[in-house]
Amino acid sequence: MNVKKFTAATSRDALRKVREALGPDAVILSNRPVDGVVEILALDNDDVASLSAPAVEEPQPAAFGAFDNDFDPEPTFSRSAFAAAARDPQPRQQPAPRAAAPAPQAMDPFAGQPDVARPYVERRAAPQAEPEVPPTYVNRRAPAQEPGIDMAAMTQMMSAAIAQAKESAASEMSGMMNEIRAMRGLMETQLAELSWNATAQREPQKAAVLREMLAAGFSATLARYLIEKMPATKDAADALRWIKTVLARNLTTIANEDDLLNKGGVFALVGPTGVGKTTTTAKLAARCVMRHGPDKLALITTDAYRIGGHEQLRIYGKILGVMVHSVKDEADLRIALKELKNKHTVLIDTIGMSQRDQMVTEQVAMLSDSGADVKRLLCLNATSTNETLNEVVRAYQGTGLAGCIMTKLDEAASIGNVLDVVIRQKLNLHYISNGQRVPEDLHLADRAMLIDRAFRNNRNAAAQFGDADLPLMMAAAGSMSNADRMREVTLG
Structure with missing residues (x-):
């Protein structure tokens, strides 16, 4: 048994030395720290196998008659030698025994005799030849190739696992927040209904006023406030x-x-398609011509997409005796405004486009970067709903509007919707347009008249709001987000 000792600073280094010397199948006998280092006693796997295998007696040559001179001098073998020869017919290659000092024949009476003839005690006490030290595992065979670790693949797998965990956590958190918002909205709605029911029973005049405001077209948010x-x-x-x-x-x-009209300047009428920008531009041009003459006015159109769009304004300009200029982009507009800087008033008729069109932002930027102080007047269609008008104002507001003009007043069943948007958005209402005649159907905005008209002839509309509908509408108005709430109004 060939036990080897290995020492190193750490257990990992000591085990690596054991693997290099004895192979991966080495048997660790002990592992302990000694004087600041780690000491490992190990044994080769082959030595362990030889210890576990049964010992086999090797046949020895018999000596000639040591006991009887008349004995036939034929070689004799022990019974155990025959058994060993039967089990292993091929003789094993034995290492050459170490040479020992010759002893005199007379002092050993059993010399040349088989081991069975030698007494048992003497056989046990006979010295054994030192076994030859077997070669190390490294010398016997090439060391096994240790499997390498792909750090890039492992890093990629870890990154994918972390990303998947983050995505799962974000999804769960988003679902939880949506559930909390839904529960909060439901609780606010129920509390608002209970509060309004109590208010309506205690002060019935508030329910009557609420019906009047809703029938006039005002929003539930403004009415609630x-x-x-x-x-x-x-x-x-x-x-x-x-x-x-x-x-x-x-x-x-x-x-x-x-x-x-007396101060003058550059005014651009903006708004969605079909709100009456061109007709309103002609009405304003007629008012300017009647006050200052055609030489003090200039008309510009940017409507190069709609078929016959600029021709309609040219006809109005021909009737008024005013030159109409057509521009296509920001560069043309900058050149035209520079040439018309001596004019008292310049009116610009812009292209009509949906409030959800991305070109609205480009149009606002073109007017703002034209090199002149262009005041934008937003045309609001009185027949549009409250939600549509809010979208229009948010889209065309940009860096700010100089004012607005209410159009198609003659076609609207109620005007509370447009007045609600003007009040909540703090817009400056300049004119109201109630027809197609130029310039008769353009009037200054009279706020007392407009408010009175909003509440006039709405008795039938007020009857459609039942007592059961009012709490739901008040609850919906109370649960609106802060972005959709109305701006502060002046009460005193």
Whole structure:
């Protein structure tokens, strides 16, 4: 048994030395720290196998008659030698025994005799030849190639696992937040319904005013805010009168058109398709010509896409005696405005496009970067819904609007929707247009008249809102997000 000792600073280094010397099948006998190092005693696997295998006696040549001189001098073998020869017919290659000092024949009476003839005690005490040290595992065979670790693949797998875990966590968190928002909205809706039911029972005049405002076209958000701020009163007529006063106070209009027409400048009429920009431009041009003459006015059209779009304005310009200029892009507009800088008033008729079109932003940028102070007037269609008008204002507002013009007033069944947007967005209402005649159907905005008209002839519309519908509408108005809530209005 050939036990070897290996020492190293760490167990890993010691085990590596064992593997290099004895192979991966080596048997570790002990592993302990000694004087600051790790000591490992190991044994080769082949030595362990030889220890576990049974010992086989080797045949020895018999000696000639040591006991009887008349004995036939034939070679004799022991019974165990015959058994060993039967098991292993091929003789094993034995290492050459170490040479020993010759002893005298007379002192060993059993010399030359088989081992069976030698006494048992003497056989056990006989010295054994030292076995030859077998070669190390490294010398016997090439070391096995250790499998390498692909660090790039492992890093990629770890990154993919981390990304998948993050995505799963984000998905679960998003679902949880959606459930919380849904629960919050449901609770707010139920609480708002209970609160409004209690308010309607305690102050029935508020329910009557709410019906009037909804029938006029005002939004539930504005109606809820004003009703909550309304002073206590027993009379529904007084409550409605207070509502009209507050709405008129918060509707911004121009006192007269002298500041607009006498001061002059560059005005661009913008808005969606079909709101009446070209007709309104012609009406404003006629007012300017009647006050300052055709030489002080210039018309510009950017409508090069619609078939006959610029021809309609050219016809109006020919009737008024005003030159109409057509531009295609920002460079042409910059050149035209530079040539017309001596004009008192310049009116620009822009291309009509949907408020959801990406070109709206390009149009606002073109007017802002034209090199002149272009004031944009937004045309609002009175027949559009409250949600549509809010989208139009958000799309065309850009860096700010100089004002707005209410068009198609003669076609609208109710105008509370457009007044609601003007009040909530804090727009300056310049004119109202109620027909196609040029320039008769263009008037200055009278806020008292507009508020009174919004609440006029809406009795049939007010009847369609039942008592069961009002709590739901108030709850929906109360659960709107902060981005959709109305701006602060002036009450006093």
